[in-house]
Amino acid sequence: MSLNKSNLKNLFAEIVKIFKAKGIEEAELDASLILMRQLGFTKTQLYSKDDYIPDYNQMRKIDYWVWKRAEGCPIQYLLGKAEFMGLSIKVQDFTLIPRSDTEILVEEVLKRASEKGYKTGLDVGTGSGAIAVSLAYYNKNIEMTASDISEKALIIAAQNVKDYKTNVKLVKSDLFENIEGRFDFIVSNPPYIKTGVIPGLDKKIKNYEPLGALDGGEDGLKFYRKITAASLTYLNKKGMLAYEIGFDQGEAVRDILEASGFKDVEIKKDLAGLDRVAIGFL
Secondary structure: OOOOOOOHHHHHHHHHHHHHHOOOOOHHHHHHHHHHHHHOOOHHHHHHOOOOOOOHHHHHHHHHHHHHHHOOOOHHHHHOEEEEOOEEEEOOOOOOOOOHHHHHHHHHHHHHHHHHOOOEEEEEOOOOOHHHHHHHHHOOOOEEEEEEOOHHHHHHHHHHHHHOOOOEEEEEOOOOOOOOOOEEEEEEOOOOEOHHHHHHOOHHHHOOOOHHHOEOOOOOOHHHHHHHHHHHHHEEEEEEEEEEOOOOOHHHHHHHHHHOOOEEEEEEEOOOOOEEEEEEEO
């Protein structure tokens, strides 16, 4: 792919046309974001400098980003950031992109932490740190520990912790392997997609996001079983375990929680009316 060298108005229109032909839903937004980043323009400048003609180096970079996006690379990976809970969270292709659905999990945990006076929390499989950072940012009384098996992911998480000056301790750990102490609550957005479903996922997910953060085993429930069983050792009395879950996993995760002794289990739905969060208490 090679864009025609032209003024900004025509260039924008050409990029939008390419993106729409590729089925990219937010073609105008993504075109704007790419041009703003590569030209160093604000949104106002982008729409007020119709006659601006990018130089050779700018065109080369724009060309590459447009090609990557058209091939399916998520815009968040190109920009190196994603919006989550009103925060700008750094991401790379070895961390999952935090999604708006996960905000429901964070909001539910914040609500319960406030109601019950929880002070300490553990985020298992933190990735970019989006959940842990958001919790500690919006409730300054919470001390978070966040774990991940990926050193690369923890480097990105550390940048997000620093950006928002949050009280989050990062630990390299395969689930609970290197975790010490007990916590008032444990939260996790574990891999929960069935292994057999992954080949049929949208290419922007299966080709770009880390498969290790998606694959939940044959029935998608492997990590719920592991984390739930282990959490009994790491939760304080009357502690809470909160998960993001798949749209059809509510009753299965409820059974896993109740079988381990969790009570008052609740399944919360997202804005589409689908299962999204499971919460249980000791």
